[in-house]
Amino acid sequence: MARTIGVIGMGYVGLTLTAALARKGFIVHGVDVQPAVVDSLNRGRPHIYEPGVAEALTEHVGSSVFIDTALPRDTVDAAVICVSTPVDPQTQRPDLTNLAAAARQVAEWCAPGTLVVVRSTVPVGASRRVVLPPLLEAWGEVKLVMAPERTIQGQALRELVELPQVIGGLDEASLDAGLDLFGGLAERLVPVTGLETAELTKLANNCHTDLIYAYGNEIALIAERHGLDPLEVIRAANVDYPRPDLAKPGYVGGGCLSKDPYILISEAGDRPPFLVEPARRLNEYLPVHVARTVVGLIREAFEGTQGARLAVLGWAYKGWPATDDMRGTPIAAMMPVFAEAGLTVLGHDPLVSDTVIRQYGGEPTSLDKAFSDADAVLVINDHPDYRAIELDSVLGASKPLFVFDSWRILDEAALNRAGVRYAGIGYRPQAVSA
Structure with a gap:
């Protein structure tokens, strides 16, 4: 039975991951806060240019790819956070508002035991400091990994499969779950000792x-x-x-x-x-x-x-x-x-x-x-x-x-x-x- 993955954020990172997962046989529920983006993707029209994405959407939207403004409740096996983490143009300090909001939404939408993956680029310690607390509050026990996106635009769908995927877990159970998930996508996995190591690697x-x-x-x-x-x-x-x-x-x-x-x-x-x-x-x-x-x-x-x-x-x-x-x-x-x-x-x-x-x-x-x-x-x-x-x-x-x-x-x-x-x-x- 195909595994069901939620991807929060349909920018470059989330959309390319959605397309790559669909091509590997996963069922993917993508989320974006912009209704115009949701509508465009559901019609098979990506709002960004990336070779292969439009073809993947044409093939899979409505059958194994579904895009909406929220995840279906208690449905996905893993939720991958791919939201933007900009820096303030004046202070140049990282703005983690989107990351915190995504963590709260995952805690609300997903069932305890769901694997949560931070894919966004974040400061060292942000997965533990920003993402973990709302999940712990809602679920008690959490499986959390950091698996940073590392692709180059223009070659993302190929590199998602061919580039080694660096994965750091909150604990051993989290790491095992992360390795199992990305083992269905990538040819090579690089486990590291924790969330922070993966964050700094990116x-x-x-x-x-x-x-x-x-x-x-x-x-x-x-x-x-x-x-x-x-x-x-x-x-x-x-x-x-x-x-x-x-x-x-x-x-x-x-x-x-x-x-x-x-x-x-x-x-x-x-x-x-x-x-x-x-x-x-x-x-x-x-x-x-x-x-x-x-x-x-x-x-x-x-x-x-x-x-x-x-x-x-x-x-x-x-x-x-x-x-x-x-x-x-x-x-x-x-x-x-x-x-x-x-x-x-x-x-x-x-x-x-x-x-x-x-x-x-x-x-x-x-x-x-x-x-x-x-x-x-x-x-x-x-x-x-x-x-x-x-x-x-x-x-x-x-x-x-x-x-x-x-x-x-x-x-x-x-x-x-x-x-x-x-x-x-x-x-x-x-x-x-x-």
């Missing part, structure tokens, strides 16, 4: 990624100061060298990497972290630095910026694996700089809707018009559509004076031959005449 993974990218960005900023090519430096450093590769410079956003470092920082106590906080500041500074650089290049070309037209390609926080996620997107930090300079910003993204581009202050445009109707082009993400641009087809009589290619995916030589200046993060060669 934070350690994401903050390490933030640090790695920050170092690449640091090298780029130093290379820029000396007129060097940071990619040449990084490639040379990496050739057959037996220590960890250096990362290319680039923007670091998304729902996790823009938030989780602050959760880890909140756990450091009286002594601020030596590495995590400065790395996060650097990664948040980079989009502002690029925006100011682009404005400076426009000023050099036009002896002013008011009314100049800038085409921005890539509004989602990353281009590959492709996503429509705007959380932590570089454009959010860039737009105030562009607005202050009086630029008109044209926007294009293969997955982000025109409505969202307008919400951020851009004017939607097509890919070909981005190169013919703008004075300058800024490529923010590396979506495959941008990697595949045939410059001969988009560069006509009317063409931009320069292209700032954040990911260095376009043909610099071809742009220079056409009389278009080329630049990138930490890379500002002189203009080349056509």
Whole structure:
């Protein structure tokens, strides 16, 4: 008989888990507080882009996947909490309001003995401090595990099965129940000694990624100061060298990497972290630095910026694996700089809707018009559509004076031959005449 699982929160984490569980034969009851999301999912239309999710919903909604604003009472074998745990934009302290509310709802909806899984990213100790008390009060005895989500957007359904699942339990019975549940989903399980170990494991993974990218960005900023090519430096450093590769410079956003470092920082106590906080500041500074650089290049070309037209390609926080996620997107930090300079910003993204581009202050445009109707082009993400641009087809009589290619995916030589200046993060060669 198929096991029945409740998933609380139909954001990226909860929806992808729902789809993956359904594909493995589980019956899944998903919960979301937004009626519009519930309605859309019940019609098989996901509100987020993730390869494979729409197909899974089409196949399973109404038969083994059911979405509502509450769980059916005393029905599920396990309840998985996947709600958002944001940080306050002013204090940068974690806000666990959603987590606490979900714990209270699980205590109300589910029968004693139900396995409760915390999947959300939380501060160390939050599962025990925030989730456990309402369950104990309602049930007396609790089976509770922390099993953090670790997938990358664009590959979530594959990684939910292939990536090792880290699981920490309140006690041995809880851990056994958690291992049994995720054994029906994932190929490999990594049991750890408790809730707190699993919580810190997730934070350690994401903050390490933030640090790695920050170092690449640091090298780029130093290379820029000396007129060097940071990619040449990084490639040379990496050739057959037996220590960890250096990362290319680039923007670091998304729902996790823009938030989780602050959760880890909140756990450091009286002594601020030596590495995590400065790395996060650097990664948040980079989009502002690029925006100011682009404005400076426009000023050099036009002896002013008011009314100049800038085409921005890539509004989602990353281009590959492709996503429509705007959380932590570089454009959010860039737009105030562009607005202050009086630029008109044209926007294009293969997955982000025109409505969202307008919400951020851009004017939607097509890919070909981005190169013919703008004075300058800024490529923010590396979506495959941008990697595949045939410059001969988009560069006509009317063409931009320069292209700032954040990911260095376009043909610099071809742009220079056409009389278009080329630049990138930490890379500002002189203009080349056509």
